[in-house]
Amino acid sequence: MLHTRRTFLVPLPPRQARMTVVTRFAPTPTRFLHIGGARTALFNWLYARHTGGQFLLRIEDTDRKRSTEEAKAAIIDGLEWLGIDWDGDIVYQSERADRHAEVAHAMLEAGNAYHCWCTPEVLQTMRETAKADGRQPRYDGTWRDRDPSEAPDGVDPVVRLRAPREGETVIDDAVQGKVVTANTQLDDMILLRADGTPTYMLSVVVDDHDMGITHIIRGDDHLTNAARQAQIYRAMGWDVPTFAHIPLIHGADGAKLSKRHGALGVDAYRDMGYLPEAIRNYLLRLGWSHGDDEIISTEQAIEWFDLGDVNKGAARFDFAKLDNLNAQYIKTAEAGRLLGLIAPLIEADTGVTPSAAARKRLAAGLDGLRSRSKTILELAENAKIYSSDRPLEFEEKAAVLLDPDARGRLAALRTALEDHDDWTEEALETAVKGHAETQDLKLGLIAQPLRAVLTGRTASPGIFEVMAVLGKDETLGRLADAA
């Protein structure tokens, strides 16, 4: 754990001189790593890797009673699961409160900040009357030029920034372009609370500066904050980093992704059976593109990613497209990994640890299963036709298929198969088709009941493949169970 790394306090060379890009992801540990945060982290990470720079992680746990250890762990877990690694030690904002205060005091001394004795109650009424009068609900600068000797007794003052009252603050955003804010829109924000603790506005600026952040890539919802933060940088005579406000992700209904609907943690996506590379690819394409490319490896993403290609408008989250991407990654994922992923799911579902024979079948049948699965959950579900030991459970529709006639046909087939020894897919196909011909039956009349009896279902991989994967003993055994 770190704690005020000295290096951060050493004055940094001017921006032009340190050509290395430094980005950061600065989540608040109040809940899990939600999908929007994941994308912000991804973009920061990608940009740092693309430029050969650094990607830092800062936990903004400036207490507030809401930060929890669980949330911190969940965020770190989420990042790790997504394959997003950070450079150096994690910076905990709460451990830097002294430095934040130090900066505020420096501003006080330089005259760029001042004490204000307005209580929250006074401020509250100030806002209310302003609103009632049709004015903006802002701090009116009561104590900006008032003599501190007039300070009321028994009130601890806050420290406010002496912000410029005229002119405008301009942000040259790498994504949004030039954003101009009239300084009259910005009031003198609080830097230090009455209890001496720093506010978010001060903390971010000080931390970003001390950490040498060159590019602040974050959600659009911070765009308005950028102007205010720029004022703090300027008051301290610091270089203002490059801002890049990326659009927010909206739910399928177009509304903001809120706690209420759809704002899930990345762990939820993992539990729904999505592969981290699919999530990464999907998130990457939400608001960013590289021509017509859709399937983009992480290596390519790092090579191609640039801020200039990030869109300005918000994008809606679409599970259908995520499913498609996930399916594509499942198709090419390494077999051992997939097997490892589904084993615990099958076990949890059936309460049985797959037997050695079952695992063998699973490995043999995996390729026929993956093209039929959009998620790991589906894969595990589909895999049960191989993992289950006899006797099988039958789906309603499969059971219906096994009427007396069908059972009779299967019994005949079983007898015919008993002497068959070449248990390869091709040979079995020839054998079963041959058998159907001698019985003068359409293949479907045999194949469908066969599928039902062998898998307990009406949909499965090719039936001859299933037979081959099952092996002779298991195939005949399952046949015997029902025929």
Next chain:
RNA sequence: GACCCCAUCGUCUAGUCCGGUCCAGGACGUCACCCUUUCAAGGUGAAAACACGGGUUCGAAUCCCGUUGGGGUCGCCA
């Protein structure tokens, strides 16, 4: 409400900066057909968009203005 941001198929987007090659391209989804013992996968094809209104220009998805719509921010939260 004020301020700020945004606006191409249902969705993600290419094209917009440096107007003409765009009666707008790709992907997902949808539909049809092919393949096929089932379900997928795969293949082929189809329907599907420049929000609206004004300009500027020989010419605008591309530039300007307005309207509408959507979003964000207005805390001694982060």
